[in-house]
Each structure stands twice: as C-alpha cells, then as structure tokens.
Amino acid sequence: MTDSGFKKLVLSHFWVAFGAFGVASVLGLYQVVERSGLIPALQSPKVYFASVSTHGVLMAYVLTTFFVMGFGYLVAVSSLKTPLWNPKLAWVGFGVSAFGTALAAIPLLTGRGSVLYTFYPPLQASALLYIGAALLVIGSWFWCVIMLVMYGQWKKGHPGETVPLPMFANTANAILWLWTSAGVALEVVFQLIPWSLGLMDTVDVGLARTLFAWTLHPIVYFWLIPAYIALYSFVPQAAGGKLFSHELGRVAFIMLLILSLPIGFHHLYMDPQQGKGFKLAHGVGTFLVALPTLITGFTISASLEKAGRQAGGTGLFGWIGTLPWRDPMVLAAILAFGMLIAGGFGGIVNASYAMNAMIHNTAWVPGHFHLIFAGTTVILYMAIAYYVWPSLTGRTLVSRTLPVIQLWTWFIGMTILTTPWHILGLLGQPRRISSVVYNSVLTLAWTPYELAMIVGGAILLGSALLFLYILWKSQTAGAPEANAEIRYAGYEEPETPVPVLLNDFKLWNRIILALMLVNFGYPIAQFFFTKTFGSIGWGY
Template sequence: MPICSGTSKSFLPTNTNYDLSEGTYLLTMSMTDTGTQAPAYVKHAKWLGLSNMWVGFGAFALAIPMGLYQVAERSNLFPAAESRELYYTSVTTHGVLMAYVLTTFFIMGFGYFSALHSLKQDVWSPLFSWTGFVIALVGTVMAAVPLLLGEASVMYTFYPPEMAVTPFYIGAALLFVGSWFWCVDMVIGMMQWRRANPGMAVPLVMFGTTMNALLWLWTSMGATLEVLIQILPLKFGWVDTIDPGLARTFFSWTLHAIVYFWLLPAYIAMYSIMPRESGGKLFSDELARVAFVMLFIFSVPIGFHHLYMDPQQAAGWKLLHMFGTFMVAVPTFITGFTILATLEVSGRLRGGKGLFGWIAKLRWNNPMTLATILSMMMLTAGGFGGVINASYSMNALIHNTQWITGHFHLIFGGTSVIMYFAVAYWAWPRITGRKLASRRMALWQLWLWFWGMIVTTMPWHVLGLLGQPRRVDTLPYSDELNAIWNPYEVVMFAGAVMLTLSAIMFIVVLVRSHFSERLQQPPEVVFGTAIHQPLRVPKLLNSLALWNWAMLVYMLASYGYPLLQFVFLGTPQTIPFGFGE
C-alpha cells in the first residue's frame, strides 16, 4: 500500500514511493464501473447530476447578458442602452438567476453526483429526489416569468415594503422547498452509509456535502420565515401592513450564510477532486473536516454585519455578530493553507525544487488545478475586502457602494463559480462517457474568467471608495464625481465583455462535450486521498448531531432577542408599495 505512514518530520514524507498511476489509491479505488452492468447509483448520479447542473448552467447563460447590459446601462457610455425599467429588471433577474438558480441547481447536481459515487450507494428513493428537482424547477419558472416581465424588480434580496407580484414569492419558496428534498437526501445518504460502515470515516467529499446540506437547511429558514410570516399573508390580503425592520432581520439570517452555501462546493472540489487532478495528495483530511464544521457553525449566526447601518437593531448585537464574523476567517485560512500545501505537494511530486520551483511544475494545463489556483487568488483579494465589510465601524465607508458589488463578484462570481466550471469540466466526461470537447478552450475560458473578474471588480472597489452607490441605473449626482468615476466605468465595461466571452466559451465547451468522441474507457469517478488518509476519525468529525445542537444554541443566542424584540417594540406598521398593491 503506497499510503504514507511516515512521521511527518519533514514537510513531505520522503520514505514512501508514490505511485500516482490509476488504481493505487486506497479506499475509493477498489471499484471500476465499466465492463459489467453499471449499478443503479451510477445511472441516478448521471441523470440527477446532469439535469440539475444543466438547469443551473442554463440560468447562468441567461443571466450573463443581463450582467453585461447593466454595466453598459449604468456607465452612461451608451445612450441608446438607457432604460431604468430594463436596468432594474436586469439587476433583479441577474441576481436571482445567479444567486438562487445557478447555485442551488449546481449544488444539487454536484451533490448527487459526488455523494452517490463516493458512497457507492443509491439514493434512498429516486422518486423523492426527482420530486425535489421538479418542485424546484417549477418554482424557478414561476419566479422567472414575472422577473422577466419586470413585475418583480425588487432585487434578489426582495426587501419589503417594495412588493413583487405573488407568483414571484411562491416560485422562490418552491425553489427552496425543492432544494430541501436534496438536503434530506444528503443527510439520509450519510446516515445509511454510516449504518452500513460502522466506525468508518465518511468520505470527505460526502462529509462536506452533507455539512453544506445542513447549512442550507438552517440558512434558508430566515428568508422562508420572512416569506411565510410576512410577505405571503400580505399578498393574500390577510394583513394590510408589514414591518420592514423585522423583514430585514429575517433576511439577514439567510443573506450571509447563503454565501457559504455557494462557496462550500468550491472548497469541496478543492479538497476532494483537486488533489488527485493535480497529481498529488491532500495535505490533511482531518483539518478539512474541521474547516467544514467551523464554516457551518460560524456562517449562520452572524448575519448582522449586513445590518450594521440599520436602525432597528442595537449596537451590542451588531458587535456580537462582528466577533462571529471574524471567526469565519479561521476555517477560511485553514482552507487556504491546506489547499496551497496540497498544491505544493503536487508540484514537488512532479519534480519541483526550491522555495518556488514547485509552482512552475504544477499542472497548469489541468482545468481543476488551474481553477483552484485562480480561485484561491480571487479569494485572497475578495477576502481582504470582506474584512472591511465585516468591520464594525469601517463598514460605513462602503455599505451599499459599488465596493460591495466588487466584493461579492470576486467571492461568488470569481472564487465559487470558477470552481463550478472546473467541476463541470471534470464531471462531464465522467457523466457522458465522451471526451471533453476542448481542454485548450476550457483552459483559456478559465483564464479569461479570472482576468475578466479582476478587470471588472477592481474598478468597482475603487468606485465604491470614491463614493459610487450600487444598484443605480444612472449617475446624475455631480459632474465632479462623474469626472473621477468615468475612467473606471470604461475599465469595468472591458472586464464585463471579457466575462461574457468567457461564459460563452464555457457553454460552448459543455454543449460540444455532448457530441464529442466517445471514450473507450471513461475516466473513473474517484476522489483524492490525503497523505495520511484516515480510516477512522473522531466521532465529532464524522457526525452532524452535535453540530446541529451547537447551531441551535448559537442561533438562539444571536437571533433570539433581536427577533423577539419586535413583539414588544410596537413598531408602527408600513404600507406596501409596488406590484399588485
């Protein structure tokens, strides 16, 4: 067995000869899918994976032109493009499609694919899984129609008392409900596997995916409560007024942790797919689990940094949430360390020498490895901005400015979505049994996405510091401000064009990969192993129950009173405005 048991005196265990050819990895390596009749889980992994991911990427393709349009419209560079109705429709639809539809469906598809393959175990009920998919899809269509008609231009954060038409909210709720079917599937899958393999460590990819499912169940509850308790009663005419302060507090519960729901699959791919794709081994399996647990615990009860500038919550609670917000830095830095160390291991195994020599030896021509490197760079830049956003007093300098748009495009559009691309490039040949249409184009696409993100978001950060607000369709404030803003507007437009080209290339590669040459022997679905691959891990890193309780306690502490206060605050209620009112 080429699994290292070496004492880790040195950075790299040198007493073991690694055999990096196929078929020498412990645990996940025993199985080959080809040859005999493929088991049922392979079929379900294929179709659940493919259907979900294509809905996600379809939404992405639809949302991209709206991003380009917004940049063109708000820049005042193209008078012919001016239309505030279209602009706010685009802002909302781009946000909903990217943040809810692309993410949720991609995460479900990737989750099914990696869960079923890593556990080698079928979903407990295919009917249940497909029901979830259909509900989410129906919800998406139901919300998309009013969005595209401009009858739901309330931003993806749908802040009342601005109102959209009723189907928008019902559709969004159904998308959430459908995604909960997936969450249940992941939790049940992990429980079944643990029962069948008592004492064994759940595969890392499954542990991370299930943590994310649990995270999403907790996260989605805030917006769900807002819709159920406040918005739908209003839309159905049961009540006439609403408390926007309560609505914002509910939404803050969802608004931050949802970002980690989007980001976790990127980390999961880095931890479980990249090590093998880069030709090495994961530096640490156990610390990856610690990071997943910490990301779960510290991402939900900290939403108040989105409310720092709000009047309806007191300073003490904001301070409390600030402490938790900075704790998220710990699992993020751990992830950064483990991933970079893993890359270094790969580079050195491939003959890299010296302090930096391993960098040149990395598999830059492997999409998963390249995407990980680019993603990590964008995480570094975006994370730095995040520290400013999270700051109790500095937040006032950038709240609701274009800086914020720059920040979340780096973290979501950059760090997360570039890994979604890489996962697709990795998964497609394994799903379709066909060659990836063009690896060369895939690599160019990733580079172009990276540079596009940098060229778009750096001007946004600067514009934010120079006082430009986000989400405005024109900039009529003052000639002096426009004079200093305009050069950055031109740069951001160039970046948006790069991103659009990159997105088109991505869709082209994926579509062509359905018609490319059939592979004699499709690559196996195997996940990377760690240098010290554990067969067993401490119980706390192998189960969910305790962390679920911990989350309940932390949530009660951080959201209990801030929500309860609305019962006795006696806020005069507000009349809704907008569509259908």
C-alpha cells in the same frame, strides 16, 4: 454511476444551473453598458432594474441551488459507492424547484418583480415572485433529506468507519442549508406572501430585514462548499499529489457550518432596527469564520506544494512552476485562490463593525462579492463541470485547450470588472444606480472606471458562452469514453479512524441551536414585544 437514469438526473440539474448562468451573463454585460451611459438610447431604469433583479435571482438562487443539488447527488453516489436513495423523490425536488423558478421568471421578465433578489420590502412585487422563490427553496429541501438519509444509511452500514470527506462536507452543506434557508422562508411565507396577496395590510420591515440577514450570510457558504469539496477532494490528485490533512478538513467544514450561521448582522451594521451590542457580537463571529477558510488555504497550498516538489520543483517558489497549470482543476484552484485573497482583504473592510460605513452600499460591495462568488466559487463550479462531464455524458471533452482558455478569460475578465468596481465604491458611487445623473463634480472621476467595467463584462460574457459551448459540444460530439470515473484524492496521513466528533453532527447541531438563540433570539423577539409600525406596500 453506470445508471443512465441517475446521470440524467444530475445532468438535468447542471443544465438548469448553467442555462440560468448563461442568461444571467448576457444580462451582466447589458448592465455594465447601460450603467456607463455610453449608449444613451439604452438608458432605461425600468429595464435595468428588471435586469438586475433577474441577474441576481438567476446567479444567486438558480445557478447555485441547482448546481449544489446536482453535485451533491453525484458526490453522495460516487463517494459512498451506493445507488441514489429514492430517485423519484429527487425528481420531485427537481420539479418543485424548476416550477418555482419558472413561476418567478414571469414577474421578473415582465418588470413586476423589480425588487432585486433581496426583495426589499416595503417595495412590493407580484406574489408570483415570492411564491416562486419559496418553491425553489422547498424543492431544495428534498435534496437535503436525501443527503441526510444517505449519510445515515451509510453510517449504519459501516459502523466504526469514517465517512469519506467529500460526503461529510456534502452532509454538512445539507444541514447548513436547512438552518440557513429557514430565515428567508419565514420572511417569505409569513410576511411577504400574505402581504402581497392582500391578506395583511402592512409588513414590519425591521423584522423582514432581520430574517433575511439570518439567511444572507450562511447562504454564501452553501454556495461555496461544493467549491471547497473540489479543493479538498479533486485538486490534490489533479496536481499529482495527496491531501495534506483530511482531519483538519473536517474541522474546517464543521467550523464553516457552525460559525457562518449566527453572524448575519454584518449586513445590518448600518440598520436602525438592531442594537450595537448584537452588531458587535455578530461582527466577532464574522472574523472567526475566516479561520476555516484560512485553514483551507493552508491545507490546499500545502497539498499543492508537496505535489509540485514531487514533480521536481525546488526552492521557495519553484514548486509553483512545476504544477500542471494546464489541468483545468489545478488552474481553477490557483486562480480561485488569487481572487479569494483579494476578495478576502476587501471583506475585512466590510466586516469591520464601524469602518463598514465607508463602503456600505457603495459599488465596493458588488465588486467584493463578484470576486468571491463569481470569481472564487463559480470558477471552481466550472472546473468541477469539466471534471465530471466525461463520467456523466460518457464522452471526453472536445478540447484540452479550450477549458484552459475559458478559465483564464474568466479570471482576467473578473479582474478587469471588479478592480474598477472597488475603486468606484471608494469614490462614493452607490451600488444600485442605473445611470449617473448627480450634478456633482464627484461623478467626473467615475467615468473611466465605468468604461473599464464594460471591457471586463464583455470578456466575462465571452468566457461564459465558451464554457457552455465546451459542455454542449462535448456532450453531443465528444469521443466516446465508457470508463470515466470520479475519483477522490487520497490522504497524506495514514487513514486511522477519526474522533467521533469529526464523523457526526449531533453535538454540532445543538451548538448551532444555542448560538442562534443567543445571537438571533432577542433580536427577533423584540419585534413582538415592542410597539413597531408596519409599512404598507409600495410600487416602484
């Protein structure tokens, strides 16, 4: 951790991630304003859909991938207490991903990539968008390799010992990402790139959507696992306590790895190219993957309760008040849980096989995922940044109050943004319109909610800019602090060796392979043995 080259590597990843986040937050405010129709001069589908596409790519691919990589390196080095394996390779991965991002930015910013971050063939974007996205993913595979090598080397050097929980989760995420990204990689490399270059005349949209659905669910767990690492490994000690159970934590991470992969068809419930049986099978898995999250909720709440009681809290809820609410990590965890619970209830509707029809592709859906991703996940990214910044920059944070204000405003803004968004969905508003031009009385009910969303968007942009300001100011003008270290929470229970199954992934990989074959084997193979009709490309 004293290696300045290593710190530069991690900081470079973080600044690409947070820079993308800042730009995308500005676009977010523009989008809620444009969509509301408040300023007629602003109305433009061209600019709006270019903006939505860019916002999605920056938030879902660039912020996440670079954050996961940077944080992953940091976790590996600080929890295993070894230097980074092959820093040159890590820089190559960074370079490939950054180059891909820059390449994709060209069509996105010039309106030639307005196909949204989900690509949506047969709408056809410039080939640069697909090539850029592929390179971003390929760069992240270098990170996966480095994580797996470091995990393997540590185990070899420490026979019989238990891999520290944060590194175990980090390794699970590297494995998860290799499995996850394969689906979209197949779609982009074998369908979209050759088709957009004119090497293929048509694309099978059913197959493309099926491959994308393979990626689309587990990718959210790829984004979420760093947040869970913070919950398990940083939050308990920030609250002054210990982790209630690290074994159950390992079980949760293994379940996330296995159960998040074979369930992507809940994105295709309303699609005609997959049958009911497979949709129902994926639906069952979708409900089962709630289990590890609910276990996590229990374990972290229990850890917090014990810490709160140690600090003098009594009674059923008294311990909540004695928690250190002014600590960014604890505060972020509490606010994240609030948003996770609300978002989780909404998710049950989305996940329900037939009830999904009521809200499919309505404004309810972005309301839901902003609560879970931008709320729960990103607020913990922010807390992680505050926690690791002194050890990366060698300087303390410039203020103890500003981060608390920033996290609260992020929570408040997200609440004001997503509550009306959910209601708009129930009132039937489609999620991806740039203006309301339907000549129907139904739309009269939409206006006040759209205006409320502008308030949420404005608060969120302010909070995002404050976040960037705190990090930048601390890095350049914070008081020097030479000895900041990253520490991980201790465990409540005595540390005895865990069963080999909770320390290793070989069996779990085989189980994933089997489940993927069962749930995706036939649904993908059908496109090759039945007669399907491809689509030519369409502009937009």
